Amino acid sequence: MDATPQMTCQTAREAFPEFLDFRTAPTARMAERSHLAVCPDCQREFATLTRIATALDEAPSALPSGRMRQRFYAMLEEEKHSARSIHLAAEREHHARGLSLWRRLGLPLAGCALLAAGFVGGTRFSARSPESQDHSDPEARRQLADLQQRVNAMGQLVGYSLIQQRHSPTVDRLQGVLTSASRENPPPQVINELISALALDPSAHVRLSALDGLAAHLEQEVVRAGVLACLAREENPLVQVSMIDLLATARDASARPAIEKLSTNVTTDRNVRDAARRALAQL
Amino acid sequence: MLAVRDGELNALGELFERHHGRLYGFLLKLTGDRSTAEDLTQTVFQRMLKYRHTYRDQGNFAAWMYHLARRCTADHVRRSSAAPRPIDPADLNLHADDAPHAAGQASVHDDHRLLYAALALLDRDDREVLLLSRFQELSFAEIAGILECSVGAAKVRAHRALRELRDAFFRLQRPTPPVS
Ligand SMILES: [Zn+2]
Numbered sequence: 375m376d377a378t379p380q381m382t383c384q385t386a387r388e389a390f391p392e393f394l395d396f397r398t399a400p401t402a403r404m405a406e407r408s409h410l411a412v413c414p415d416c417q418r419e420f421a422t423l424t425r426i427a428t429a430l431d432e433a434p435s436a437l438p439s440g441r442m443r444q445r446f447y448a449m450l451e452e453e454k455h456s457a458r459s460i461h462l463a464a465e466r467e468h469h470a471r472g473l474s475l476w477r478r479l480g481l482p483l484a485g486c487a488l489l490a491a492g493f494v495g496g497t498r499f500s501a502r503s504p505e506s507q508d509h510s511d512p513e514a515r516r517q518l519a520d521l522q523q524r525v526n527a528m529g530q531l532v533g534y535s536l537i538q539q540r541h542s543p544t545v546d547r548l549q550g551v552l553t554s555a556s557r558e559n560p561p562p563q564v565i566n567e568l569i570s571a572l573a574l575d576p577s578a579h580v581r582l583s584a585l586d587g588l589a590a591h592l593e594q595e596v597v598r599a600g601v602l603a604c605l606a607r608e609e610n611p612l613v614q615v616s617m618i619d620l621l622a623t624a625r626d627a628s629a630r631p632a633i634e635k636l637s638t639n640v641t642t643d644r645n646v647r648d649a650a651r652r653a654l655a656q657l
Numbered sequence: 658m659l660a661v662r663d664g665e666l667n668a669l670g671e672l673f674e675r676h677h678g679r680l681y682g683f684l685l686k687l688t689g690d691r692s693t694a695e696d697l698t699q700t701v702f703q704r705m706l707k708y709r710h711t712y713r714d715q716g717n718f719a720a721w722m723y724h725l726a727r728r729c730t731a732d733h734v735r736r737s738s739a740a741p742r743p744i745d746p747a748d749l750n751l752h753a754d755d756a757p758h759a760a761g762q763a764s765v766h767d768d769h770r771l772l773y774a775a776l777a778l779l780d781r782d783d784r785e786v787l788l789l790s791r792f793q794e795l796s797f798a799e800i801a802g803i804l805e806c807s808v809g810a811a812k813v814r815a816h817r818a819l820r821e822l823r824d825a826f827f828r829l830q831r832p833t834p835p836v837s
Contacts, residue, residue, distance in 0.1 A: 391816035396793065426823040429772050431791055435682035442681070442695050446673050446702055453706050454666050570674045607670060 381409040386416050393420070394427050437562050440599030443569070447603040548580055548587075555587040565591060569600035578610045585616050592624040602629050605636075611643035618646070622653035630657050658718045662709045673702060676722060679792075683723070686788055687730060689777050700729045720799035723789060727803055734781065775825035783818035790815035 389406035392398040410416050548571055554564040571584040591597045598621065605617045618636070621629040636642050637650035660668035677698055684694040704725050705712075712721060776784060789800045790811075801811040 391812055391819075394816075394819070395790070395797075395812075397796065422823055422827070423819060426772075426826055427791070427819060429768060429826075430776075430787070430819075430822070433686070433769055433772055435678075436685060436691060438677065438681045438695055438698065442677070442698060443673075445699055446677070447670070449699070449703060449706070450666060450669060566678070574671050574674050607667065 381405060383409075383413060383416050386410060386413065387419065390420060390423060394423060437566065440596035440603075443573075444599050444603045447573075447606050451606050548575075548583060552583060552587045556590065560591070562596075565594065565597060565600075569597070569604070572600065573604045573607065578613055581608075581610070581613050582616060585613065585620065589620055592620070598624050598626045598629070602626070602632060605629075605632055611646050614643070614646045615649040618649045618653045622656040625657060627657055630654070633657070658705070658709070658712050658721070661705070662712045666706070669702070669705065672705075672718065676719065677702070680722060680726060683788055683792075684726060684730065686773075686776060687781070687784055688733075689773070693733065697726065697729050697733060700733075701725045704729065717794065717799065719792070719794045720803060723792075723795065724803045727785065730781075730785075771826055771829050772822075774829055775822050778825045779818060779821055783814070783821060786811060786814045787818035787822060790819075 386406045386409040389403045392403060393407070393410075410420060548567075551564055551567045551571075554560050555568055565588070568584045568587045572581050572588065575581050575584065585601070588597050588601060601617050601620055605614065605621070608614050608617060614636070618633055621633065633650045633653050637647050637654060639647070642650075658668075658672060661672070680701060681694055681698045684697045685691060688694055688697065701722065705722070708725075779787070786800070786804060789795060789803060790797070795803075797808050797811055800815075801808045804811055804814075806814070
């Protein structure tokens with residue numbers, strides 16, 4: 375049926391795919407659009423198609439399980455240790471060797487990593503050392519004072535390096551996520567974003583903040599699986615120790631093999647190995 | 658992905674974090690099964706590692722990913738003859754943002770159920786082209802590349818699939834066909 379002499383319904387409908395495609399400019403095919411404005415039949419047809427396309431775009435999808443991330447990182451680790459990858463990596467190392475700020479800071483920081491774990495997690499995932507619980511013994515008090523001093527020294531060091539990151543967009547972005555994460559039942563995508571930040575963010579400060587945000591939701595399997603998956607790829611001792619303590623606090627037995635591996639690996643930072651051994655006793 | 662190809666394997670972690678959710682959503686809608694979708698997502702990333710040397714810096718990474726996803730799904734379908742089962746939205750672990758407004762909750766929920774049921778009624782090829790066409794990150798040239806057909810054919814197929822989805826949707830909504 376013709377609504378305008380210039381345009382048949384047939385011709386107008388041939389333009390529908392373009393109207394429904396968000397890649398098309400809104401000014402394209404104006405003649406067909408003006409037919410649509412005056413033809414009720416085409417309007418109906420177009421409305422039903424729009425409704426379905428919109429419903430499809432907005433149809434909810436499920437979140438993948440935490441196991442998937444774990445499987446992925448396990449596969450990645452395996453590939454990294456395959457003969458082919460090691461060979462290629464050695465070749466690459468030969469070409470370029472740049473140390474990041476965090477790598478350079480890593481060594482001095484590692485010395486304080488154990489203390490930082492307590493720092494970051496605070497009392498929330500209370501990885502308390504036995505010394506800090508007995509204040510009556512003079513030896514314990516001396517150790518505590520010593521500990522305090524080292525914490526202060528480390529605070530300056532960490533503070534210095536964190537200034538570099540403080541104003542990066544990632545930290546700002548994460549701030550909103552952390553606020554949502556502090557609520558009782560944060561939506562799954564908030565948890566997901568924190569795990570992503572923990573896995574990927576180049577800044578150890580951001581990764582630690584993400585870990586801190588996750589610490590409140592240890593009862594969720596996806597959180598524990600996420601932290602465990604990230605532990606395999608984490609290289610910063612400070613973050614590694616915090617992750618280990620967190621998993622130990624959660625008493626997640628599935629973390630045992632990964633932590634065992636760290637505790638016996640001679641290339642692992644000494645503080646990380648100590649933390650791993652402590653965790654194994656707890657698990 | 659170029660970094661991964663050149664041996665920087667940790668870069669794949671970044672790609673995984675950025676894309677796995679959407680890829681999983683695509684595979685879930687395509688297969689209608691959560692554990693199949695998870696397995697296939699894993700297989701896609703496995704193949705990325707395995708075939709990383711074949712990656713070329715032409716076009717976008719997402720196009721390559723969906724190309725692999727399509728191959729993996731085809732292989733999977735060849736192995737198992739199971740027909741797709743419509744997803745029950747009640748099974749989905751929904752994002753809080755997607756939670757419908759209280760008043761319209763039941764009807765929106767029903768719409769989603771019908772939509773998934775209608776989607777399961779389409780041929781896999783139709784489902785595939787339709788889902789790909791709704792991804793903002795892919796151009797029709799890339800979709801045509803993934804489907805190994807011309808741009809024109811991809812557009813025609815996508816639109817035909819959308820019409821079929823609509824017809825299936827309304828058939829399910831009104832089991833007695835309206836007299837037209
Ligand atoms: Zn008309």
